[in-house]
Amino acid sequence: MNPNAEDRTQQFLEHLDDGHMVEADDWMPDAYRAELVRLIRLHAVSEIMGTLPEKEWVPRAPTLYRKLALMAKVQDEAGHGQLLIRVAEDLMAPRGQNREHIMEDLFAGRQKFHNVFHLPVPTWADAGLIGWLVDGAAIITQGMLLGGSYAPYTRALRRIVEEEAFHIQHGESICMALAEGTAGQRAMFQDALTRWWPALMTFFGPPEDGTARSAAPGAAHTSHQAANLRFRIRTKSNEELRQRYLSKYVPRIRSLGFVIPDPTLKQDPTTKVWTYQPPDWEQWRAIITNHGPRSAARVNLRHTSYAEGQWVRDVMSATRKAV
Amino acid sequence: MTTDEPGSVADQMVPTDQGELAVYEVFAQTSERGTVEWQASLLAGSPAMALMLARENFLRRREIFDLWVVPRDAVARAEGADELFRLPKTYREVSDYQYLVGKWRQYHQQAMTRDTMA
Known part of the structure; x- marks a missing residue:
């Protein structure tokens, strides 16, 4: 890095420390752009891939009301993906990249998406649990990201968080019906909870203390976290988010009489800190x-629908030709 | 508007540019007394497609009173901070005249005291 770039970076960091925002056309350090692109791509693709586990239950929803509400939710998630991909594209444009690169990376296995969307959804209770407890986790992350420094992302997030409020109520409503239902329905929800708990505990990523740092080369999750905190792209650590999540949802789950499959899970009555079995x-x-378990199938499905939709994109963007 | 009219929605559906999808900025008026405000940006092949996507992607849940889509290339923008920076002209601000409230309070007080004395 030449001295000039170093000075500019220093000025940029001071600008952030003073609480100012950054716009797409503003000068920004390469590392800031790279962290943003990485985060927003992950978020965008997770929204898009997140439609796939839920859409599996659209044809099998128990009532027409549930089917319509689930379809509305799936449509919202696809819309969030659209919003976020635009935000990512504006950041990727100086590198000559666009959404095609994101999709190519996804199909080639180079683009990550959230752990929860790689898992199977065997029952209606799993579908409800995604709406309640997975979206509940997502809104905790997104609420925190609203305080970030990159203005175009926070504008997209405001819209997304508004719609997520509906998703959580939708998920809660499904889970509440099961909780107040027959013994069989309660057992179905309990099974789903037991199945999903490990994934929920890892949703926010590893803690910052390094205990989860992989010995594998290239494992740099915690350094991304530190960089994002420094750039005020995020304002809380993974562990702070997980603690907040546990405080919000453990009492609710227990109040419905369900058992969280971690006998060591408890909150210190004075410090309010949760301890749990390390995931x-x-x-x-x-x-x-x-x-x-479902990674390959879902990526393949997305790839197939992308290929099958190519003619639509061609028609909508085709050069007018003499026929 | 029927599909036969020139300039109809169906006519606009046919892309008129060189075949690339373009970035459109979406603006909407979301309340009857409100102003048209920026909502989001999207990628579309024509203004009609941009309108359709804007409605479907961003404005499903609210009543809207007006909807604009503008190709980003058509937007003229100020160059940046230098052009946007305004010299402090406090005589344009209501806050510069706040002392009047105190003055009036003082005069009312004096008048009331006078009345009481009388």
């Missing part, structure tokens, strides 16, 4: 690098 971070890494 299997190696398994989490395997899942997000496309070695999850």
